[in-house]
Amino acid sequence: MSCVFCLINEGKIPSKKIYEDDKVIAILDISQATYGHTLVLPKEHYENICEIPADLYLHLMKVVQMLAIQIKAKLNAPGINIINNCGEVAGQSVMHFHVHIIPRYPNDNFKMVMTDNSKDIDLNEVYNKLK
Numbered sequence: 001m002s003c004v005f006c007l008i009n010e011g012k013i014p015s016k017k018i019y020e021d022d023k024v025i026a027i028l029d030i031s032q033a034t035y036g037h038t039l040v041l042p043k044e045h046y047e048n049i050c051e052i053p054a055d056l057y058l059h060l061m062k063v064v065q066m067l068a069i070q071i072k073a074k075l076n077a078p079g080i081n082i083i084n085n086c087g088e089v090a091g092q093s094v095m096h097f098h099v100h101i102i103p104r105y106p107n108d109n110f111k112m113v114m115t116d117n118s119k120d121i122d123l124n125e126v127y128n129k130l131k
Contacts (some may be wrong), residue, residue, distance in 0.1 A: 005096035009043050019067060024060050026067055029100065034108045036075045040064050041098040048086045052097045064099050077103030081112065 007013040009025060018038060019026035029037040040063055046052040052060075068080045083100040085092040102110065 003045060003096045004094055005041050005098065006045050009041075019063060021063070023056060024063050026063065026101075033100075034077075034103050034105060034110050036071050036077065036101075036103040038067060038071060038101040039098045040067065040101065041096060046097045047095045048092065048097050049084055050086065060099065064101060068101050071101060071103050075103050077105060079104035081110075083112075 002010075002012075004013065008015045008027065015025075015030075016028040017025055018028060019040075022043075024040060024042050026038055026040045029039050031037070040060055042052060042056055042060060044056070046056075049057070064082060068082065071077060072080055081100070081102040081104060083102060084098070088095075104110065
């Protein structure tokens, strides 16, 4: 079974496409977390940020920036969240790389929660593993 984003790219599932070039498309997210919630995805299937070629990733992110500016201006959004989830444990529900552009408005009820776990994590240990 093809992934839903591949089927959208192939025109087999309808979408509200707001941008397209030879490498990427941008569509309105059917779930609309906020007014204007948009997804930007490559036409080719790559599961996540760890698999997409760097040149395609850079192109896609230029499109994300251009659309974020456009969405912010045209929808009068005072803020924007740019989100990518990599892997099911991180909240990725469609295993086709994509970036969310989520316009933000006062009292929009969209929640992102960051938990401070610093008391349980040894920064020196993490640093030594990553450097």
